[in-house]
Amino acid sequence: MGLMSFPDKQTVLDFIRDNPTATTKQEIARGLHVKGRERAVLREILKELEADGTLERTGKRAWAQADRPPPTGVVQFTHTDENGDLIGKAVGDNGPFGPDIIYTGLSGKPKGKATEPGEGDRALCKIKQEDGEWKARALTVLEKRLTNSLVGLYSQGPRGGKVTPANRKERREFLIQEADRNGAEDGDLVITTPKPQGRRQYGPNLGVIQEVIGHISDPRSASLLAIHAHGIPVDFPEAALEQARNPKPAPAEREDLTQIPLITIDPHDARDHDDAVYAEQLDDGWRVIVAIADVAAFVTPDSPLDREALKRGNSTYFPDRVVPMLPFELSADECSLREGELRRCMAVEMIFDKAGTKRSHRFIRGMMKSAAKLSYEEAQAAIDGKPGGKAEEMLEPVLKPLWGAYAALAEARDRRSPLDLDLPERRILFTEEGEIDGIITKERLEAHRLIEEFMIQANVAAAESLEKQNSPLIYRVHDTPTDAKIAAFAEFLQTIDMKWNIGQRPQTENFNRLLGEIDGSDYDQMVTQMVLRTQAQAIYSEENLGHFGLNLVRYAHFTSPIRRYADLIVHRALIASLGLGPDGLSKDMAARLEEMAQHISDTERRSMAAEREATDRYLAIFLADRVGSEFEGRITGVTGAGLFIALAGSGADGFVPISSISDDYWVLDEAAMQIYARGSGKTYGLGQIVRVRLKEVTPLQGGLLLEMLSDPMPAPKGRREARAKTDNGHHSRRRSGPGKPTGKRSGKPKFNKKTLPKHKRKRRN
CATH class of the missing domain: 1.10.10 (Arc Repressor Mutant, subunit A)
Structure with missing residues (x-):
């Protein structure tokens, strides 16, 4: 033209x-x-x-x-037509669109049930028009959905059985007729689907049990429920397992790194080791090498392993187990940087000056041999003057230079001022039989911070190199807080006589300064919670929005390809753009990055939700025999329906219904994240330490019902006038903000153990 x-x-x-x-x-x-x-x-x-x-x-x-699907795109399969063909529509930013598309099979390989899409599934497909009809061949199933299914507990009664949902938000309950029980016994955990009603319009919901997944008495049941409720794939297709058992690495020229004493530093019980580190002092700075298992060499594009890894998106970590992205036959063997064994790696060598500013870096495809496998505790003890075992041997040649380099990088990090939120993590301990043995708070060592900062620098280097090569890539982005959330945060601070300049662009150093000012005060935890709620969610994107929390202009995930598909994409992009081998990012995959970024963001959210659910259930099981006991806790969420309390020690979340507090009429002050009694003005608010009694535990849903024992605080002086206006009927405008207000007036709803909401978030870089 x-x-x-x-x-x-x-x-x-x-x-x-x-x-x-x-x-x-x-x-x-x-x-x-x-x-x-x-x-x-x-x-x-x-x-x-x-x-x-x-x-x-x-x-x-x-x-x-609008009526034409793209040649390669995501298809949502919705139903089967009268001919038995699976029918779907292309998916765009605004949802499904265009004409019906007929599914005709898998692209590039024979059909196999393990990877076939079904009703309710989404798949990445090749789409074309033939004989006036649109047809799709699936490249990979992105999302498996159990259409209309319910995961729950089967209980047998004198007149038949019923299934109680395991999800708090699920309101359905199915009655099971004898012919539809399919062998389920009292106490079994089951997957149930609705039974066709025919002409029957009224009466109870009838269900059909499709599968028994375990028993409520099994200590592993908490994770089983979460896995099945969220459709997380557990079993690997045989073709993927065969590829993992017989790895055939792609040929590539490799640099010999075997003489460099790279070491792994991991949790003491780690089964796989995907990163190793080394540092040496230069005349004017530091040389740091971060070596990562070369997963791309074994998981080649569009192979059975690759398709399964993309479908999973990431590994999912439960308190008692891991559902891995890659089979343990590969991740714990050829892709684990074992001590003393020759391994393929992707490494980045970085040169820093004495102040921790990076001067240069280069990526290497190499062969390495780990000089030592240390735990965080062993490495830290050696640095603290108590060396032992392998750590003692590594102290002078490796550990001290690592800590020296980290001191420089920490100086640069402090200048950068990433968001500094102190969020303690708890760990559930289990006996060999799988019973809960206890709950501990994870100790945050300097060794943890060292590895974290080295990984961040390697991730930044990957993003920089790929941008320089004009290569497609998937960024890890964390957007700047929205104006609405900042406005809500500023309004909250006014309620405790603190100020925030909403006219200036949000900066991490301003949040850090504020957190420093209130550290140790009565408002410490309250403000920390509100800062956390003000933040956006970190996601994957082909568009670079920067990483606000880390205060970085560009950031990509490079350091964990065993457990995150995003890192595998970045490895392939580096291989292709730097000419490091034949197994780099293909043009076809590069064209699909936007859909893949959305998919792996979704699988990450799915994993986080499943992990939270399983943890809640385990904590409920742990506390089941403590009903009637009193606990100290902190208010972590305030809504018109009641208060969320994190119990001291276990960190378990419980709920105090507003109707159970007193006979007062309680009103939600959304700006201050408090509820107050109309008339007296006495208050319960975010961050307040209270005494509660455990009234009821529902292990199936992971719910804890609490009774408030502590008296409310006196009415805050600064809020009396605003609250008087509300009490007189002059309600302020409702708006969204970090506190997720649910309305002004709080009635007296009944406690529903099936639908208890939750306020608990976990940040991930």
């Missing part, structure tokens, strides 16, 4: 129709030879065509005709 002064709507539409593979603005502009200012005209035309429904947005900067 010849050069145009500027495009018009029809020209753009004709081009998109004739070139269905050109979906992005850049591709359309290139095809129409649009340059300079004409690109702004093209952008406006695309927006207009999207607004009037002619085009459908299929990505952040990608469009397709």
